[in-house]
Amino acid sequence: MGKVKMPKGKKIAVNIGVDFDAQSLWLGGFNRPSPSFMSRGEFGATVGTPRLIELFKRHGIVTTFFTPAHTVDTFPDISKKVFEAGHEIGHHGYYHENPTLITRDTERRLLDLAFKTYKNHFGIRPTGYRSPYWDYSDSTLDLVEESGFLYDSSLMARDLVPYRPQRWQVRWEKGNIAGPASKVLEIPVSWYLDDFPALAYTGNQEGMSDTDAVYRRWRDIFDYAYKNQENGVYAMALHPQIIGQAHHMMMLERLVEHIKSHDGVWFATCEEIAKAWEDDDEDRRLMALPDARGVEKMPDDYHWPGK
Ligand SMILES: [Zn+2]
Numbered sequence: 219m220g221k222v223k224m225p226k227g228k229k230i231a232v233n234i235g236v237d238f239d240a241q242s243l244w245l246g247g248f249n250r251p252s253p254s255f256m257s258r259g260e261f262g263a264t265v266g267t268p269r270l271i272e273l274f275k276r277h278g279i280v281t282t283f284f285t286p287a288h289t290v291d292t293f294p295d296i297s298k299k300v301f302e303a304g305h306e307i308g309h310h311g312y313y314h315e316n317p318t319l320i321t322r323d324t325e326r327r328l329l330d331l332a333f334k335t336y337k338n339h340f341g342i343r344p345t346g347y348r349s350p351y352w353d354y355s356d357s358t359l360d361l362v363e364e365s366g367f368l369y370d371s372s373l374m375a376r377d378l379v380p381y382r383p384q385r386w387q388v389r390w391e392k393g394n395i396a397g398p399a400s401k402v403l404e405i406p407v408s409w410y411l412d413d414f415p416a417l418a419y420t421g422n423q424e425g426m427s428d429t430d431a432v433y434r435r436w437r438d439i440f441d442y443a444y445k446n447q448e449n450g451v452y453a454m455a456l457h458p459q460i461i462g463q464a465h466h467m468m469m470l471e472r473l474v475e476h477i478k479s480h481d482g483v484w485f486a487t488c489e490e491i492a493k494a495w496e497d498d499d500e501d502r503r504l505m506a507l508p509d510a511r512g513v514e515k516m517p518d519d520y521h522w523p524g525k
Pocket of ligand 1: 239312350351
């Protein structure tokens with residue numbers, strides 16, 4: 219395993235990352251394009267995001283906003299404010315599409331459609347990708363590599379350190395085979411450091427947990443990483459339409475203050491973290507493994523309901 223080479227005097231990297239999904243979340247993510255859900259996305263753009271920009275500014279934090287291009291095209295002014303505040307804009311799909319529901323060609327087309335928007339509005343080509351659905355199709359990793367991204371942030375094979383994500387050939391009655399690890403660095407995500415499952419109400423997912431319980435979890439993960447993980451990375455995924463609610467903003471501020479009360483904290487963008495990465499021989503060995511991929515068909519005598 220390689221490591222993040224920390225700047226002098228720093229011992230942990232912290233990315234209070236934002237997934238600025240706005241209305242696109244309810245399109246590609248949930249297929250709920252109705253006025254109520256559009257209003258929730260609008261809240262994220264017009265209320266939640268300015269609150270976050272203000273909090274980050276007050277604490278001197280520059281971070282990463284993974285922003286679907288649909289958000290940029292729908293809310294160009296607030297997106298521009300994010301960019302002009304110095305935050306990194308990460309690629310986060312066009313309409314928050316689920317890569318497992320589309321063909322390779324469509325996936326490629328939507329990646330490029332989003333690249334066009336980032337170029338038109340900010341004159342940039344993002345160096346980082348976060349899959350809108352935190353899931354991959356068979357083609358996603360290849361497409362992410364082809365697109366020249368420096369890093370991805372969608373997978374979960376580690377929690378507190380980046381890594382080179384592995385391809386797997388999936389088999390049923392024999393063990394899986396490890397294929398080549400990617401040259402695109404993975405900055406892992408975690409559902410535990412995401413505000414959505416714990417705090418969002420979606421009807422069939424209750425969410426709306428007690429903020430004290432969520433704060434305790436987020437603080438404990440930081441405290442564990444600070445104490446135990448050398449060259450650790452603490453990376454969050456916060457949604458302006460969720461974290462931007464008044465009582466959640468108070469919790470986030472408590473967390474930021476707790477983190478800031480420690481010596482050697484490096485508040486960084488994901489791009490800065492990825493650029494500080496150094497491979498070791500084990501990473502190079504994994505990247506050189508022969509190709510292995512694909513998912514074997516389910517055995518005929520295994521009866522999964524509905525399939
Ligand atoms: Zn998202």
